[in-house]
Amino acid sequence: MSGIKTFPKGGLHPPGRKALCSSVEIKNAVIPPVLTVPLQQHLGKPALPLVEPGMEVREGMLIGRADGFISANVHSPVPGRVKSLKAVFLPNGLQTQAVEIEFFGEFDRSGRRTEGRKWEDLGAEELLKIVEDQGIVGMGGATFPAHAKFKVPQGTRIEYLVINGVECEPYLCSDHRLMLEKPREIIRGIRILRTIIQPEKIAIGVELNKADAIEALRKAAEAEGLPLAVVPLKVKYPQGDEKQLLKAVTRREVPSGALPSAIGAVVSNVGTVFAVYEAVALDKPLIERVVTVSGGAIAAPANLKVRIGTPIRSLIEECGGFREPPVKLVAGGPMMGFTFYDPETPVTKGTSGILALTKQEAAAAPRTFCLQCGKCIAVCPMGLNPTGLFKLIDHSGYARAVEGGLLDCKECGACAFACPAHIPLVQGFKLGKLMSRKEL
Amino acid sequence: MEDEKLKLITGSPQIHSLASTSRVMGGVILALLPAGIWGVWLFGPRAGAVILVSLAGAAAGELIGAGLMKKNTLADGSAFLTGLLVAYNMPVSVPLYVPATASLFALLVAKWTFGGLGNNWINPALAGRVFVFFSWTSAMTKWTLPVKLTGAAEAVTGATVLGAVKTGLADLGGPGGGGPVEFLKSLDFPASAFAQDLARGFQGLTGLETEALKWDLFFGLTPGCIGEVSTLLLLLGGAALLFTRIINWEIPFFYLGSFALLTGIFGGLPFGKGLFAGDVVFHLLSGGLILGAFFMATDMVTSPLTKKGMIIYALGTGFLTFLIRQYGSFPEGVSLAIILMNIFVPVINRYTGPKRFGVAKTKTKAA
Incomplete structure (x- = not known):
């Protein structure tokens, strides 16, 4: 047995295809003239709209209020004017109300990168409130409201805070690039989570195909003086699943039907941690995220920092359009992502990737009877x-x-x-x- | 962006492995081909005719069976594979209606009455073989001594090595002295000039004494079914299937292993020897064992789903093969042993479900 950890049962190795854009630096995406911001970008109840057509909005303004505890605030990604409230289809087939915003005017925060808040002195309650206010959700794909996840029930001891930097879905590189380019911010985000959750141990799991990210995180953790273990993991799908990650890092199995807290653990994705950092330190709501635009049909695959609500068409155009006609457009990774047909579909908080797959990439065998092959x-x-x-x-x-x-x-x-x-x-x-x- | 035609909307996952049913079947067929070509070379063009008739019967059976269900499944390759295996389990001299019947029975009765590929409980090719074996027993047990073995001008009928040993011992009414090879020598069972040269050369080179008869069995210069004789080519095909992961190693390993172990321990008894005096190599090389272990016991449809189940199934098959070969009235036990274990597969599956993640062991329950 090698010393590299992984989960023991099952798993496989789909073609990774990360090389398409794992070395492409994150850059800001072009902001389109009109953005469509869905009010349900998270698990739970949709946010209640706070704006009406014709209203002017500022960048980062609250436009949808969380409806209950398992819900999340929605903010305007750009300054502009509300054009309409309309129904949109999200890639997962969900139909939700969305705020259509015409973009114009001055940015209030864009370009401001300095920490505006003395966050190191804040307590758990205050930090959790900020996370809630800024509409942070799990950015690994499940989009569970972060404040609900991080709120540790009274009397529960959290032994492990495990940060998920696995990114085991093929093609996707957004977490990889984030760990590489913003390791200090991620480590600070972890410090914030440490204050909120008070874990005994902290670990970050990263697949071995991202050795450079492992290195960057280790250095940043040392510089920040944060004691944590960066755990290299075998490249195996689905290593990035919460339960498989916990099994690999802690050797414990989350019981069937239970949450990670049952084994004294909380898991959070690096993208979420980064968003928490920005929310707390920069006072910035979740209005943009890193999206991998890739796939064999994309002319120039890239990792873009995209304002929520940007139509996917705009991202594909920015990546040079199609080099050949795609047979499938996928939101998310190819293993768990959803196909969609309308390129006007907006990017949401959970959109980790946009893939345009060629016929060859999406090839599948004809369906037959089950062979009982096991x-x-x-x-x-x-x-x-x-x-x-x-x-x-x-x-x-x-x-x-x-x-x-x-x-x-x-x-x-x-x-x-x-x-x-x-x-x-x-x-x-x-x-x-x-x-x-x-x-x- | 130009307005393209509607994109595919599919459920996840959006990408797939290259595995497909026709690839699985095609792989097995390719791995089987060398042994069949050897059979045709050894036994002559009539062996080719038997293969073609089997394939035609299988195709007809598939077309009828699938046609009744308004399907066309010829392209998945499974009927071709069944037809090929039926032919490989036929003696060359068999009347052509026998392989035709066997293939039709395999496809129509063993496979399609249960709903087609994946739903049959019994290996169709073996069902076909056993059906015709008991229907036309004498035709199915008439063997040809190939001219390439005897060096004679014409092929003559004779027994297979296992058949010769079994009837020889029965005629004797008591233990045979020596081992199967010595016993066959006493019956004047031929060894090819090639194998005799090889054994001599091998001894000159390494100083080890080998029996010419075993070289014949290894290369396939021996009477038997068309596709089962060449142990070497079957092993190469089996290795290719293992390498490409079309079959799991557990079934051939534990099948052959348990059979070899039992034969090694008890195989000497019929020859008046004590325990631990069985001729394992002779038994591994003879009859349909290698064909069965790599190509028929491993049939996905009729073998268990989990590795644990496969091991139990393979151990059972090895045990039954040993039992039938040594104590049964037939010289061969592979087909019957596999079919008998096919019957147990649903039960094995029930009790060898995978261990669920996050569920305490005592509570595991098969789905």
């Missing part, structure tokens, strides 16, 4: 029997599928990636979960 079982990181669950769901046996562990499935797509019969396992599980919620 590959899906061999690659499932949760120790499930995907083919068995799929058959149960196919025959409306939702209760038995739940008994068999359906709700443990995180839809990582390892089974469906490996399946030689090209059975739509993940869709089956999504359907099964939906139906079991309805029925049971």
Whole structure:
């Protein structure tokens, strides 16, 4: 056994294709004339709109207020005027209300990079309030409101704060570039989280294909005097899943159906940590994020810092358009991301990547009967029997599928990636979960 | 941006491995081809006719079976593979309606009555073989001594090594003295001039004494079914399947391993020897063992889903093969052993489910 940690069961190695833009520096994306800012960019209830058509907005102004605890504030990414409130489709098929903003006028904060706030003296309560006010959500893709995640229930001891710098999805490099270019900011973000969560130990898990990022984080942590372990991890999908990451770093298994807090751990993505830093130190709401624009069909793949609400079309144009016609447009990574057809779809807080895949990249075998080959079982990181669950769901046996562990499935797509019969396992599980919620 | 035609909307994952059903089947077919070519070279063009008839029967069976379900599944390659395996399990002299019937039975009865590929509980090729074996037993047990072995002008009928040993021992009514190779020598079982030269040369080179008969078995200069004779080429094909991960190593390893262990311990008993005196090499090289272990016991559809299950299944197959070969009334046990273990696969699957992440061991339950 090598000393490099990973999770023990399942997993596989899809083609990484990170080289397309892992060495491309993050640059600011062009701000389009009109932005569409959805009011639901997070898990939970949509934000309530605070603006009306015709109203002028400033950069960073609150335009949607969180509706309840599991919800998140939405801010205007640019100065301008509200053009309309309209319904938009997000790549995940969700329809939500959005604020359409015509961009004009002066930026209030753009270019200001100095720390405006003496954050080192603030306490946990105050910091958590800032995180909540600034609309921070988990930026690894799940978009769970950050204040809800970081609020440690009374009486719970958090032993581990584990920062997720794994980025195991193929193509995506946004976290990689962030760790490389902003290690100091990330370490400061971790210091803020340390104050909020009060963990005993802190670790950052990074896959070994990002050795330069590991180095940068170690140096920055030393410079900031923050005791933490940067843990190199084997390159294996889905290493970046919360439970797999915790297993690799802490050797503990989050029990089925439980949250990481059950084993005394909190996990946060590096992108979220960076957003927390900016929110606290620069008093900046979550109005932009790093997006990897890549895929074989993109002329010049890049990592762009994008204002939330920017239409994807604008990003693709900025990357030189298509070198060949794509067959699929994907929001997120290729393993868990969603296809969408409308290039006007806006970037949201959870958009880690935009991929335009060629026919060759998206190639899949024709669907046949299940061969009972067992590959899906061999690659499932949760120790499930995907083919068995799929058959149960196919025959409306939702209760038995739940008994068999359906709700443990995180839809990582390892089974469906490996399946030689090209059975739509993940869709089956999504359907099964939906139906079991309805029925049971 | 130009307005392109509608993009594909698909569920995740958006990318897929290159694995496909037809690639799996194609890989197995390619790995089987050298042994079949050897069979045609050894037994002559009639072996080719048997293969073609088997393939035609399989194609017909697939077209009818799938046609009844309004499907066309010929392209997945599985029917071709079944047809090929049926032919490989036929003696060369068999009347052509036998392989045709076997293939039709394999596809129509063993496969499509259960719903086609993936739904059959029994390996179709073996079902076809066993069906015709019990229907036309004498035709299925008439073997040809290839001219390349005997050096005679014409091929003559004769027994396979396993058949000769079994009937020889039965005629004797008692233990045979020596081992299977010595026993075959006493029955004047031929060894090819090539193998005799090879054994001599090998001894000159390394000082080790080897039996010419085993060289014949290794290269495939021996009577038997068309596709089972060349151990060497089957091993190469099996290695290719292992290397490309089309099959798992667990099944051939534990199948051959348990069989070798039992044969090593008890194989000497019929020859009046004590325990631990069995001729393992002879038994590994003879009959359909290698073909069965790498190409038929490993059939995905009819073998267990998890590694743990595969190991149990393979151990059972090894045990049954040993039992039938040594104590059964047939000289060969591979087909029956695999079919018998096919029956247990659903039970094995039930009790060898994967260990779930984050679930205490006592609570594991198969899905």
